[in-house]
Structure formats: C-alpha cells, structure tokens
Amino acid sequence: MAPNPEKREALEARLAAHVLAHGLGQTSLRQLAAAAGTSDRMLLYYYADKAALLGAVLTRLAADMANGLAAALPAGDRLPAADLLARVGALAAQPGFRPYMSLWAEIAAEAGRGAQPFAMIATTIAGGFVYWVDERLAEPDPVRRRDLAALLIAVIDGAALLAPLGDGAIATRAMGALQGLLAAS
Amino acid sequence: MAPNPEKREALEARLAAHVLAHGLGQTSLRQLAAAAGTSDRMLLYYYADKAALLGAVLTRLAADMANGLAAALPAGDRLPAADLLARVGALAAQPGFRPYMSLWAEIAAEAGRGAQPFAMIATTIAGGFVYWVDERLAEPDPVRRRDLAALLIAVIDGAALLAPLGDGAIATRAMGALQGLLAAS
DNA sequence: TATACAATGTAGCGGTCGCTACAGATTCGG
DNA sequence: CCGAATCTGTAGCGACCGCTACATTGTATA
Numbered sequence A, B: 001m002a003p004n005p006e007k008r009e010a011l012e013a014r015l016a017a018h019v020l021a022h023g024l025g026q027t028s029l030r031q032l033a034a035a036a037g038t039s040d041r042m043l044l045y046y047y048a049d050k051a052a053l054l055g056a057v058l059t060r061l062a063a064d065m066a067n068g069l070a071a072a073l074p075a076g077d078r079l080p081a082a083d084l085l086a087r088v089g090a091l092a093a094q095p096g097f098r099p100y101m102s103l104w105a106e107i108a109a110e111a112g113r114g115a116q117p118f119a120m121i122a123t124t125i126a127g128g129f130v131y132w133v134d135e136r137l138a139e140p141d142p143v144r145r146r147d148l149a150a151l152l153i154a155v156i157d158g159a160a161l162l163a164p165l166g167d168g169a170i171a172t173r174a175m176g177a178l179q180g181l182l183a184a185s
Numbered sequence C: 001t002a003t004a005c006a007a008t009g010t011a012g013c014g015g016t017c018g019c020t021a022c023a024g025a026t027t028c029g030g
Numbered sequence D: 001c002c003g004a005a006t007c008t009g010t011a012g013c014g015a016c017c018g019c020t021a022c023a024t025t026g027t028a029t030a
Helices: A005-022 A029-036 A040-046 A050-072 A081-093 A098-112 A118-136 A142-162 A169-184 B005-022 B029-036 B040-046 B050-072 B081-093 B098-112 B118-136 B142-162 B169-184
Strands: none
Touching: A005 A029, A005 A040, A005 A050, A005 A098, A029 A040, A029 A050, A050 A098, A050 A118, A081 A098, A081 A118, A081 A142, A081 A169, A098 A118, A098 A142, A098 B098, A098 B142, A118 A142, A142 A169, A142 B098, A142 B142, A142 B169, A169 B142, A169 B169, B005 B029, B005 B040, B005 B050, B005 B098, B029 B040, B029 B050, B050 B098, B050 B118, B081 B098, B081 B118, B081 B142, B081 B169, B098 B118, B098 B142, B118 B142, B142 B169
8 A cells, every 4th residue: 555656657647648538427447447558456556546546637637737838828928918818718729738628627517516526626726727827917906917817717718618519619709809808908 | 108298298397407406417317216206217218218318308407597598688678798797697696597507517518528418408508698698788790799799608607617616706706807898898 | 898008116137336355476675 | 585565467246327128007098
C-alpha cells in the first residue's frame, strides 16, 4: 500500500488521456485499466477506490488545462475585455482544447447534482477560470473587473455547452455578440 | 403491444417527475419503476426499450419547460435585452425552475459526447430556447436580434452550469454584468 | 358464457459493476 | 542468498444492469 510514485505518475497520465478523450461515461475500472494497459486489480492497488482515482485524474486534468491556458496567454499583459474574449474563444475552439471543454461540461453537470468528487473539483476549476481571466483583464476597477471576468467565463461555458449541438451556430453567435457589446462599451 | 394511451400518459407523468427531481443518473429501469409505483417489466410493456422511454420522458419535460416559459412571459410584448435578461434570470433562479436547468445541463453535457437520444433532444431544446428569446426581444434588426438571443441563452446556460458551484456568486455576477452592458448599449 | 386482448407477476438470462481474497512473481537491501 | 516489500495475475463475490420468456389475471365484447 505504498506504491512507487513514478509508476503511479505514469499510470495517471495514461488514465487522464483516456478520460479526456472519452469522457466520464467511459470510466469503469475495467475500461480504464484496458486503456492504461493494466488491470482493474492494479488500479485499486494504486488508488484506494474509484472515487480517489477519479479525483486524482480530474485534478490532474484541471491542472493541465490551467497550464495550457497560462502558456497560451502569459499572465503579464492585460487586454481589453473584447480582445481577451476573442483570444479565449479562439483558444477554446482549438481542437486540442475542445476535449477539455467537453469534460468540463460533464464535470459541472455532475456537480450540479452535488455528486462527489465532482462538486468539489468543479468549484475549484471554476474559481481558477475566473482568476485566470481576472488576471488578464485590463480594467482598473477591481469590482467591475471581477464581474466582467464572471461574465466572460459564463458565456464561454455556455458556448462550450452549446457548441456541440446542431451546427454550433448559437455558440458562435453568442461569442460574436458579446465581443461586439464589449468593444462598443 | 398496443397499450392504453391514458395509462401510458399517467405513467409518463410520474416518470417525468422522477427524472426531473433526480436527474439522469437515477434512471435505471428498476429505479424508474419504483418511483412510478410499478415494475421494470411494465415499463418495457409501455416502451420499446429504455432509449424510447427516456426519449419520451425528456421530450415531455422539454415541452413542460417551454410551456412554463411561455406562460411566465407571454409572447405578445417585446422587451429590451437588459430587461428580458433580468426577467429570464429571475425565472431561471426560481425554485420550481432550477431542476429544469440542472436537467438541461445534464442533457447538454451528454449530448456533447454525441450520445443518443440526448444529442437530438438537446439540439431541439436549445433551438427552442433561442426562438423563445428571439420572439421576445425588442430589436428591429433581425440579424442582431438573432445574435443577441444567442448571447442571452449562452450566458443563461453558463450561469445555470455555474450556479450550483461554490456560493453561486460567479453566475450572479455574470448575469449582473451582462445586464449592465446591455442597459448601457 | 366464450373469446380475445390488455395488463401484470415471477423468474431469470447474460452481462458489467466496484471491489476483495489469495497466491505467485519481482526486486532489492541486509 | 534470504527475507521483506513491492508488484501483479487469477478468480470470484454480491449487486445491479437492460431485457425476455412464460404464465396468469382482469376486462370488455360478441
């Protein structure tokens, strides 16, 4: 019960890749084990139970996404809201980023019913999102900046939820409309 | 295989109430049957299979929500975007309406992975939302009205996703910020 | 009253689920 | 080289899953 942290790390990376690619619906221990090239028996050797495993994997994926965001748009320079929204919208629509948004929607939906470990992780991730935007918004008034950050996150999340439906036009139009509003204000 | 439509109707109402209250995670045939006061055997007497049952129940709940929306805000009069957003935000936050928003988030998240019957139903519901807003927006330019409607729906959906997390402040702030922007434009 | 059909109970099939017991293998410090 | 600790395979438990076979009851009509 004191497994090698390096092997655990390598295993976790493979588990994270599978969850990212296939979503929360394909996370039985046997499915995860097959994807990671091991057995369900081993998963429960490295993690106390399934909830602990999912918690670790989702926390890791949240950190991955945060790193991706930070790398794509360094924290130093602040942008006007319209520009920042355009940048983030382009980022969220990138093929490499879409799976994170889909997974985020799944986690948030689960959290909406209060299910653990999703509720706790979702709250952390959402807070991280708002902080990330807040840090990059060129708006002197901190209260207004905080509210603007919340607005950007809400519309991005809404767009992420709506993008896979139909032809995705609703999401595109919503992003465009808010950019127009922000640019004109 | 030609069951009484009245009994089927009464059964469906009970099934819908259970799905609305407990979400997509509690929809095994045995759970549904227990909630409806019958047996899994009977559910498959009234519906071809589980997908057909869920499709019927979710379609019914979507219609219920649409009726609730239409009743709360008659189609006749059109409002400025800021006012309409305030009204819809208050509506979506009502205790009687929150379960619909949670369920909608679950359906949309499932649809994001392409799972049927969710993908089809989610597209229909989202289209209905946009149409409902579009019909009530006081904006003469139809293109701009369509884009504004998409924006309102995206931010409402985003707020619905974020409201159950933490203290719900992100959702509240996002709604307030957009109302401010719309009022000032 | 006989018959046709809707409605329902009982029982179980084959499958997946999370999880565990137990034993064997591997590795590495003394 | 031995013993302890880490690692892994095999096998299965009890629960739940969607779904089905089969028999039986209720009911309405001819």
